[in-house]
Amino acid sequence: MILRSQLIGCGSYLPARLVTNAELAEKVETSDEWIVERSGIRQRFIAAEGEKTSDLATAAANRALEAAGISGSAVDLLIVATATPDHTFPATATRVQHRIGMKHGAAFDIQAVCSGFIYALSIADNFIKSGQVQTALVIGAETFSRILDWKDRTTCVLFGDGAGAVVLRANRCKGTSQDRGILSTHLHSDGQHHDLLYVDGGPSSGQTVGFLRMEGREVFRHAVINLAAVVGEALAANDLSASDIDWVVPHQANRRIIEGTAKKLGFPLERMVVTVERHANTSAASIPLALTEAVTDGRIKPGQLVLLEAMGGGFTWGSALVRM
Ligand code: ACO
Numbered sequence: 001m002i003l004r005s006q007l008i009g010c011g012s013y014l015p016a017r018l019v020t021n022a023e024l025a026e027k028v029e030t031s032d033e034w035i036v037e038r039s040g041i042r043q044r045f046i047a048a049e050g051e052k053t054s055d056l057a058t059a060a061a062n063r064a065l066e067a068a069g070i071s072g073s074a075v076d077l078l079i080v081a082t083a084t085p086d087h088t089f090p091a092t093a094t095r096v097q098h099r100i101g102m103k104h105g106a107a108f109d110i111q112a113v114c115s116g117f118i119y120a121l122s123i124a125d126n127f128i129k130s131g132q133v134q135t136a137l138v139i140g141a142e143t144f145s146r147i148l149d150w151k152d153r154t155t156c157v158l159f160g161d162g163a164g165a166v167v168l169r170a171n172r173c174k175g176t177s178q179d180r181g182i183l184s185t186h187l188h189s190d191g192q193h194h195d196l197l198y199v200d201g202g203p204s205s206g207q208t209v210g211f212l213r214m215e216g217r218e219v220f221r222h223a224v225i226n227l228a229a230v231v232g233e234a235l236a237a238n239d240l241s242a243s244d245i246d247w248v249v250p251h252q253a254n255r256r257i258i259e260g261t262a263k264k265l266g267f268p269l270e271r272m273v274v275t276v277e278r279h280a281n282t283s284a285a286s287i288p289l290a291l292t293e294a295v296t297d298g299r300i301k302p303g304q305l306v307l308l309e310a311m312g313g314g315f316t317w318g319s320a321l322v323r324m
Contacts, residue, residue, distance in 0.1 A: 003128060008068040041276055058095075115284075117310065134169065136167070184234055
């Protein structure tokens with residue numbers, strides 16, 4: 001018998017304020033047509049003034065706990081993946097911990113930008129597999145609107161705010177590919193590409209608040225290559241082919257990246273969960289947001305095989321294969 005991390009509930013939260021491409025076109029020189037053609041994005045949600053990453057994270061966490069049928073006090077480990085924490089310290093996770101009524105265990109943040117949720121899931125999975133914790137809450141939450149240069153049309157049209165969360169619980173099983181839970185995770189990073197996607201500020205850089213800077217074309221090129229590689233790696237490690245996967249839930253950065261990856265791997269687009277047109281790129285929140293949507297509307301069913309994949313600043317990239 002082995003321990004596997006079973007996904008027993010998920011939930012998400014989007015801020016109330018919806019901003020369309022047309023509204024953005026009133027602020028910067030852009031158009032709905034350009035944004036849709038280059039990225040697939042039609043709208044995004046933006047946090048209200050004073051609404052923090054911890055607020056979004058707590059709302060998503062409460063919904064995930066409700067779906068799992070457990071209370072916050074049952075959680076042993078809480079990880080928030082975010083590149084936009086409330087404060088430099090303490091961790092946003094400790095604020096969420098307090099607000100969900102979790103009084104024991106450990107809570108911390110993890111920073112891998114758009115790959116953050118996969119990184120957090122992998123860490124929680126290892127804690128569960130080692131027997132150190134029984135129940136983990138993994139959250140991806142971002143307020144990227146706070147680090148966007150709203151005068152830079154090449155970046156400000158691409159991102160949005162939101163949060164998603166999953167509850168994992170130790171499942172003692174035989175360890176076959178049919179047993180529910182996380183079958184594998186794979187993480188990668190390559191620091192040489194720092195300057196292609198970064199924020200030009202931070203506590204030790206002499207300027208505490210910075211803006212997101214990106215060489216979009218170069219990021220795009222690396223994304224398709226790295227995502228195809230990491231999906232191939234997950235399939236090979238589990239002795240599977242693309243046709244064995246019921247659903248792919250990719251990081252939602254750009255519709256063309258999702259289509260490019262699907263084509264490269266021979267995945268039909270109908271089996272990719274795509275939300276980027278409505279949510280834009282919500283960084284670490286994008287996968288749990290998309291996953292929650294597909295679970296809630298009944299597309300993803302218990303027992304199905306779901307592959308999660310992401311790539312983000314650093315560069316970082318990774319995958320997680322889950323038997324739901
Ligand atoms: N509206 C109108 N025109 C624009 C806009 C805009 N919002 N932004 C750029 N343009 C112009 C450019 O100035 C350029 O004009 P020029 O030809 O006169 O110089 C032209 O459009 C083409 O610009 P490109 O940057 O070459 O356009 P491209 O087809 O590469 O699309 C995009 C840009 C959408 C950013 C694309 O490169 C992309 O999606 N890259 C990946 C970005 C990404 O996914 N990042 C996140 C991944 S990691 C993470 O999630 C943190």
